Amino acid sequence: MPDFVETRDTESTLNEQGATSFEQILPAHSAAVYREFQAGRVIVRDVWDNNRSELRANPLYNLLYNHLSHFRTFYEHLGSDLVFNETGAFFFLKESSDEESEEHDENAFRVQVVLLLIGRYFARSGRDLDYLGRPEAGLNEQDLANLGADEEYQDILRAARFERGLSEALDYLEKRNLLFRSGAGRYFLSSAGIYFLNQLVQEYEQS
Amino acid sequence: MSKRFSTLDTTRLLFEHPKILFRMIERMDRNEARFIRESDLVAEVMDYTRGLGKADRERVRLALNTDNLFRSGLIIDIIKADGERRLVFQDALINLMRACNASLYQELTDARLRGHLVTLRDVRNRLETSSFSDADPDYTELRDDLNERVSQLIGLLRQNVLRMQTISAQLADLSGDASRAPEKYLEFRQNLFEQIVTLYERHIKPTLVFLNPDTRLPDGSNLFETLEAMVRLLEGHDDHSLADQLFRSSISLNALYKPIQAVAQEVEHFLRKTRRGMAQYNAMEHFYGKLRTLKDDTETLSLRRKWLEGGDFARSTGFLVGLRAQQRPKHYAFGQSSSYYQLLFSELELRLSDLRRQSEVPVLQEVAGSGRESRVDVQRINQLYQWLETLELRPTADLVRELHGRLDGFIPGYRFADLLAALNRLVNSPPEGMQVTTTNRFRTLEQAPDCEQFVYRKRRLETNTTDSEQEPDHA
Numbered sequence: 001m002p003d004f005v006e007t008r009d010t011e012s013t014l015n016e017q018g019a020t021s022f023e024q025i026l027p028a029h030s031a032a033v034y035r036e037f038q039a040g041r042v043i044v045r046d047v048w049d050n051n052r053s054e055l056r057a058n059p060l061y062n063l064l065y066n067h068l069s070h071f072r073t074f075y076e077h078l079g080s081d082l083v084f085n086e087t088g089a090f091f092f093l094k095e096s097s098d099e100e101s102e103e104h105d106e107n108a109f110r111v112q113v114v115l116l117l118i119g120r121y122f123a124r125s126g127r128d129l130d131y132l133g134r135p136e137a138g139l140n141e142q143d144l145a146n147l148g149a150d151e152e153y154q155d156i157l158r159a160a161r162f163e164r165g166l167s168e169a170l171d172y173l174e175k176r177n178l179l180f181r182s183g184a185g186r187y188f189l190s191s192a193g194i195y196f197l198n199q200l201v202q203e204y205e206q207s
Numbered sequence: 208m209s210k211r212f213s214t215l216d217t218t219r220l221l222f223e224h225p226k227i228l229f230r231m232i233e234r235m236d237r238n239e240a241r242f243i244r245e246s247d248l249v250a251e252v253m254d255y256t257r258g259l260g261k262a263d264r265e266r267v268r269l270a271l272n273t274d275n276l277f278r279s280g281l282i283i284d285i286i287k288a289d290g291e292r293r294l295v296f297q298d299a300l301i302n303l304m305r306a307c308n309a310s311l312y313q314e315l316t317d318a319r320l321r322g323h324l325v326t327l328r329d330v331r332n333r334l335e336t337s338s339f340s341d342a343d344p345d346y347t348e349l350r351d352d353l354n355e356r357v358s359q360l361i362g363l364l365r366q367n368v369l370r371m372q373t374i375s376a377q378l379a380d381l382s383g384d385a386s387r388a389p390e391k392y393l394e395f396r397q398n399l400f401e402q403i404v405t406l407y408e409r410h411i412k413p414t415l416v417f418l419n420p421d422t423r424l425p426d427g428s429n430l431f432e433t434l435e436a437m438v439r440l441l442e443g444h445d446d447h448s449l450a451d452q453l454f455r456s457s458i459s460l461n462a463l464y465k466p467i468q469a470v471a472q473e474v475e476h477f478l479r480k481t482r483r484g485m486a487q488y489n490a491m492e493h494f495y496g497k498l499r500t501l502k503d504d505t506e507t508l509s510l511r512r513k514w515l516e517g518g519d520f521a522r523s524t525g526f527l528v529g530l531r532a533q534q535r536p537k538h539y540a541f542g543q544s545s546s547y548y549q550l551l552f553s554e555l556e557l558r559l560s561d562l563r564r565q566s567e568v569p570v571l572q573e574v575a576g577s578g579r580e581s582r583v584d585v586q587r588i589n590q591l592y593q594w595l596e597t598l599e600l601r602p603t604a605d606l607v608r609e610l611h612g613r614l615d616g617f618i619p620g621y622r623f624a625d626l627l628a629a630l631n632r633l634v635n636s637p638p639e640g641m642q643v644t645t646t647n648r649f650r651t652l653e654q655a656p657d658c659e660q661f662v663y664r665k666r667r668l669e670t671n672t673t674d675s676e677q678e679p680d681h682a
Contacts, residue, residue: 040531081529092527092530094528095529105517107527108521108526108529109515112520112524112527113498113515120492120494123484123487123490123492124488128483129491152499156502160515160517196526200490201487203490204489204493205486
């Protein structure tokens with residue numbers, strides 16, 4: 001509609017901008033981001049590369065980061081909030097509903113329970129929580145055995161609907177990119193997972 | 208008690224058995240007093256000499272007798288107060304003793320450092336009005352005073368650095384122990400923490416500030432400015448030897464800054480680590496405690512409380528609240544093939560025929576609860592069966608979903624239980640010319656108000672003739 005463009009100059013530039021923000025992103029990449037969110041995952045800056053056994057930059061994170069306002073608007077139109085946490089270097093998609101239903105918080109709570117159990121266990125063993133987030137440190141086989149042997153932890157996990165206990169809980173976190181499995185019987189937290197524990201410490205210090 | 212020792216011999220004996228005075232000085236410092244109680248000294252001497260041979264015991268007891276110490280000039284004063292005798296030892300002796308044991312160094316506090324600075328400033332002020340003549344006894348006295356003050360200060364600071372260095376090593380040892388013995392970790396850490404904080408806040412930081420040439424003080428010049436001013440004054444009056452000496456002293460003082468800074472950094476790092484670790488530990492315990500109370504709630508007698516109710520907990524931390532798997536939008540299977548339209552029209556026709564019979568739609572009684580009478584059940588089912596008798600169905604790949612679609616929202620009071628009954632009926636007596644095939648695929652249906660779910664095996668409704676023309680997949 002070239003005539004239209006000529007007569008309504010300002011609007012056309014607006015339209016063009018709107019169009020370019022979509023044009024800058026490959027549909028395949030955007031769809032990949034969408035699939036991650038659909039699976040209830042958190043998109044973190046660095047993900048564990050199993051083949052090379054090292055953390056590598058997550059292209060999806062960079063995509064979101066570079067086109068933040070585009071994706072914000074995009075997901076707003078889909079009825080969700082795109083939440084960006086800079087300190088923890090992660091994104092997640094939040095249902096933007098006003099209702100404070102129990103179900104609404106269920107996922108968040110289950111994630112928090114598992115992370116807290118891990119954090120508490122780790123702090124009690126006299127180690128700095130920072131080590132939980134390092135691929136070369138983290139939880140080892142012995143730690144997992146100790147965690148699994150604690151009756152109280154098992155009770156709490158079961159009451160948080162992890163009927164199969166620790167392994168299910170760890171899978172739950174891993175599926176959501178809050179935890180990575182760096183080898184047989186070895187896990188470490190992603191930046192998002194560590195962020196939660198640090199946040200607890202900070203909150204405690206300020207209270 | 209006629210036997211007496213000379214001052215030299217007494218001193219020699221004191222240094223041969225230094226533990227006695229070490230302990231007395233420790234006690235003195237603890238009480239922040241400038242004297243030693245005679246009773247304490249006697250008790251300490253008796254206690255210490257018990258382990259000695261007869262001759263030695265006799266000798267030490269004699270030497271450390273108050274009378275002997277006083278006469279030899281090592282005790283300079285005896286004060287009687289509060290019904291006890293207080294002994295004031297000579298400063299030189301005490302300081303020498305301190306020099307022999309690093310742990311007895313008195314830390315330089317802010318107040319003491321300031322005291323030194325004020326005296327130096329005072330000397331400078333006097334120097335300004337001084338005659339600078341070697342013949343003037345006031346001036347020579349001032350020079351001596353200045354020399355003494357500066358060397359005293361250097362000595363003090365040097366001692367202090369030594370002391371700080373030994374204590375940080377000591378602390379490292381302690382913390383090493385702590386990490387090796389986890390059960391005592393907390394106790395260790397608590398002690399450690401207190402010690403380090405005191406050391407750092409009260410001694411190291413003030414010393415650093417005192418020795419920093421860039422420090423600005425609200426009440427006047429800092430140490431180096433004071434010294435520099437004096438150097439300039441002396442140079443101006445041609446007393447170069449003293450000026451040089453003072454200049455060298457200021458360089459020595461400046462050089463002390465580095466080691467203290469190193470100690471400060473080490474301690475600060477240590478402090479932060481410990482403090483951080485402690486905060487982490489306590490924070491984890493704090494929030495775990497909250498979780499535990501939630502868990503205790505599930506352990507009440509109520510059988511229904513099986514799960515943790517973490518809504519409040521989750522919201523209070525706010526982490527990932529609202530995170531959930533998003534459902535993919537459902538596809539609508541629009542098609543353009545003739546079979547698609549055929550199916551669409553046949554479905555519309557069936558629905559229309561339903562609507563035409565709307566007057567006959569049975570109203571199923573609401574299911575009140577578990578206590579309802581069986582008579583009602585029978586009545587409901589019969590009503591439903593009558594409706595089904597006359598219900599027209601088309602061949603479909605998913606009979607259950609089809610039935611549900613035809614009943615839900617159309618027959619008032621319809622529940623999943625009714626669907627089950629209806630299915631039962633259709634499986635046992637299918638409509639004429641049709642047959643029901645039960646597959647091993649499972650599907651789930653949901654009903655809106657209470658989100659009830661019905662998991663069922665997919666059933667196909669087929670015409671008895673095998674050459675079915677219809678494409679059932681779009682149902």
